[in-house]
Amino acid sequence: MAQPNPPAAKTAITPRRDEDFPEWYQQVIRAAEMAEASDVRGSMVIRPWGYGIWENMQRQLDAKFKATGHRNAYFPLFIPLSYFAKEAEHVEGFAKECAVVTHTRLEINAEGKMVPGSPLTEPLVVRPTSETIIGASYAKWVQSYRDLPILLNQWCNIVRWEMRPRIFLRTTEFLWQEGHTVHETEAEAREETKRMLDVYEEFARDHVALPVFHGEKSESERFPGAVQTLCIEAMVQDRKAIQAGTSHFLGQNFSRASGIQFQTRDGKQEFGWTTSWGMTTRMIGTLIMMHADDDGLVLPPRIAPTHIVIIPITPKEETRAAVLEAADKLAAQLRAMSYAGSPIEVEVDNRDLGGGVKSWEWVKKGVPLRVEIGPRDLESGNVAVSRRDQAVKAKAFLKTEEFVQQASDLLVSIQQNLLTRATEFRDANTRVIDSKDEFYAFFTPKNSGKPEIHGGFALTHWDGSRGVEDQIKNDLKVTIRCIPFDDAANPPEPGTCPFTGNPSPRRVIWAKAY
C-alpha cells in the first residue's frame, strides 16, 4: 500500500499540502497505514498504527479522568426510541443522523432472498450520544443529595449517519469517551463543565502538541439540549478550525426529561444538574492535519506507538550478524530508559529490505526518532540519528552511549518543538479584524479558480445576533468557533460589530471549520 521511495527532490506524499490539502490528508493516512474507508458507507477501519495512537490517547486521557475523581462504566448501545425522544431539542438535533434497528433475526423470503425477520415493537436507535440512556439509570440511582455527585465516563463506539464522511474527522461510526455527571447544585455542575474542558485543553497541549483556543459556543453551535457548550478549537495547516473537544453544561434539561430527582439537604425534591463531555477519534485526524508534512505523518512523541525505530543496515553478508546483534543490544538499552514516566518504545526493523526503503516507511509513519546502524558504525561506535521534526535527510552522528543517555531528552525536545511550531503557525494566522471588507477578503481565496490555503482565525466583534452568523456562514462558510471566556488574562474589550454597526461586548473567534 505504501508508495515507492521517491527521488530525492520529490516528497514522499503526493500531492503536497499546498497542491491539494484534502487529498494530501488522505494520502498521509494511507501511507502511514493508519486507517481506511470500509465498504460500510462512512465507517472506517482503524489499522494497528492508527489504533496504537488511539490506545495511547485513551490511556493518558483516562488517567486524567481518574485523577479528577471519575470512574468508568458501560451503558447500552441501543436506546429505545421513546427514551431518545424525551428531550425535544435533543431529538431534533440528532434525528437526521440516527441509525435505527427495526428488526431482529434474518430469514429467507419466498424469493429465496435473505431479509430482516421479526419486527421490533419499539425501534431502537443506535446511540449517537448517551444522555438519555444514561439518564434512565441515573434516575434510579439518585434519591438523595447523599448520592451526588455521580461522576462517570464511558469509552465506546458511536453512530451518527454522515452524508459527507471524511476519515477520522467525520465518520458514521467513531470511537470516543463520554463523561456524564450529576451534581447537587448549578455551581458545581458549571465547575465540572469547566474542569473537564481544562482537562481536554491540557491533554491537547501537553500530549498531542496542539495549542487550542477555548471558549463557549454560540447558541447556534450548541449541543442539542445543552444550556452551554464549551469547546477547544485547534487551527490546522490549511488554517481551518477543528473542534477538538466539547464540554456541556446541561442545566436541568436532561434530568427533567429522565426524571433524575433528589431530596435536597432541606428535604425538598429537586432535579439534578448534569454535564456531559466528549473527545473522539477525530483527535487523530486533527493531529495529522496539524503536524504531518509533505513526507507523511509526524507524531508527537507522547502519543507515538513507537518512539524510536532502529534500522540495521546490512550491505554485506559477513557483517550482517554483528549489525543485527548491535541493533538488538541498542534496543535493549533504550527500552531500559524511560520517557514521560514509561519505558521508551523501540522497534527494530529487521526486515530483509533495503535501508532506504525501510527508512522511508518509518518517515511516513511519523516515528519521532530513526536510528541507522551499519557496519561502519560498529567500528566507529556511532549511530546515525534522524529526528522526524527535522529535514528527512538530516542525520546526527552520535556515540551510541551518548545517544542512549540523550534519547529521552530528544523526545522531550521533539514534543516541545511540535508545540512551538504549531503555536507559531496558529498565532501567525490569527488576526484581529475590525472591518467587514477586511473580514471578507481574509476568508476569500485570491485565485478563485482553484483551491488555495487562505484565511485563518479572525478575532472580530459580533453583536450577538443569529442573523449575522447565518449571513456570514452563507457568504463565506465561516462560523463562530468560540466566544472566548472573560477572565483576567483575557478581559472583554467592547466595540462595534462590523457587520451591523451594533455594539458588541467582545471580539469572538471566526473561522472556516471541519
Add this chain to the structure above:
Amino acid sequence: MAQPNPPAAKTAITPRRDEDFPEWYQQVIRAAEMAEASDVRGSMVIRPWGYGIWENMQRQLDAKFKATGHRNAYFPLFIPLSYFAKEAEHVEGFAKECAVVTHTRLEINAEGKMVPGSPLTEPLVVRPTSETIIGASYAKWVQSYRDLPILLNQWCNIVRWEMRPRIFLRTTEFLWQEGHTVHETEAEAREETKRMLDVYEEFARDHVALPVFHGEKSESERFPGAVQTLCIEAMVQDRKAIQAGTSHFLGQNFSRASGIQFQTRDGKQEFGWTTSWGMTTRMIGTLIMMHADDDGLVLPPRIAPTHIVIIPITPKEETRAAVLEAADKLAAQLRAMSYAGSPIEVEVDNRDLGGGVKSWEWVKKGVPLRVEIGPRDLESGNVAVSRRDQAVKAKAFLKTEEFVQQASDLLVSIQQNLLTRATEFRDANTRVIDSKDEFYAFFTPKNSGKPEIHGGFALTHWDGSRGVEDQIKNDLKVTIRCIPFDDAANPPEPGTCPFTGNPSPRRVIWAKAY
C-alpha cells in the same frame, strides 16, 4: 440499593446459594453494585465496580496478546447483509440472533408519531462476531506470503439477540475481544489456535483463579463455520459448566468466503488459513458463580479494582481527626508497596456511616482485604485485618508496620487460596462414569420437587455420534463440554460408549452448562 446489615446469624445475601442459586447470583450482583438490567431487553448496564473488574481483565489479557505478537485494531460495527451471508454455516448459525439496522433518520409521521425515516438499500447487521467484515479488509491487505501472518485483535461490543438473557452470562449486548489471524500454512494456524487457548487457560487460572478443563468441541457445539473449536470450561458452584473462552481454527472456510488469497513461496495462489478467538464479559459472571459466597462477591486479588479497603472507626469526635490521619498515612504506605507488578490499590472509606455498615458493603463487594483502624488501635499500633476468603467475622490484629510489609503476601495467599478451593471443588465434583444408569442418576436431582444443586462433570465414553448427544441433551439437558486433548499427560483410554455399546476412543467431559 445495598441490603441492610443483617443480624449476625444470617448471611448478607438472601437467598443463600443452596436455597436458590440463580436468585443468589442476581442478588450478589445487585449487592456489589456490579451491573443491572436495563430497559433495553437483554442489555445490561455495567456499573463502575463491575466495569473496574473488566478493565483489569482487559489490561492483563491485552498484555498477553501483545506478548504473543498481536496488535489491536478496530473494524466497523455494521456488517452489510451480503457480507454476512457469504459463509453459509456462519449465517445459518447467527441468523436468529441478529439485530438489523434497516433505516437511517427519524421523522414525524402523519399521525405526529416519531418513526424510522429513510430505508437503507442494503440492511446492516450489527456485528454478532466480525469474521466477515474483518475478512473483507484482510482480502485487501494480503497479496503475498510476505504479508503473513496477520495477527490482530479488537476490543469491542457485540450484539446477539437473546431470548433468555442472564446478566453477564448471556446478554444481548456484551463486551469482548476477538482475535483474527491469517497464516500461510495450516500447521501455523492450528498452532495459533492452540496458543491462544493456552493464553486463555493461563489467564483464567493465574488471574481469575479459575481452574479449567480444556479440549475440543464436538461438531454440534462448534462455532458456525469453524473446522475446529477449542475451549476452556470452568465448573461453578452449582456444578454446571461455563464456557469461559474459545479459540477457532477456521481452515480456509472464511478466506474462501472473503477472498483472502495470497501468492505462495512457489508462485501459486492459495487461500489463507485463518483463526479467531474470543473472551467476553461472561468471564465476570463466571468468577461470581465460582468465588462468591453467601455474603456476596469474593474477588481474586489480581482482578480486584481495590485490593485493600481501610475503614476508619470514629466513635468519638475527639479522636476522629487522629484516626482519619492514621488511615490516610496507612493508605499512603500501602500504595507505595507493589503487588503483581503494580502498586497496591487502596481505598479509604471516610464516609460518615457506622463501621459495621461500611464493612458489610465491602464484604459484599468482595474486596480481598479489609482493615479497620480505630482509637484503640492508634494506642496499640495495631490494625484489624480481615481476609475476604475467610469468615467475615475473623480478624487478625497486626502491628501496622508488619501489615504493610505483609500486604502483598496476603494478597498472593488469597489468590492462591481461591484457586486451590476452586480446584478442589471441581475435582470433588468430577467423576469417571462408565454406566448409563449412573450417568442418568448423576444428572438427576434427588428431590425432583424443587431445584437442587447436583451433578458435576462426568468423564464418560462416547461413540462420536450426534444421536447420542441429542438424546442426552433431550433427556438431561447435558452436553459434551469438551473432548480432552490427547497428549502425554492425558493419553486417550479407549473403551465402550455406555449409551450404545459402540467402541469409544476416549472419555469426554459431560455437564449441564450455562
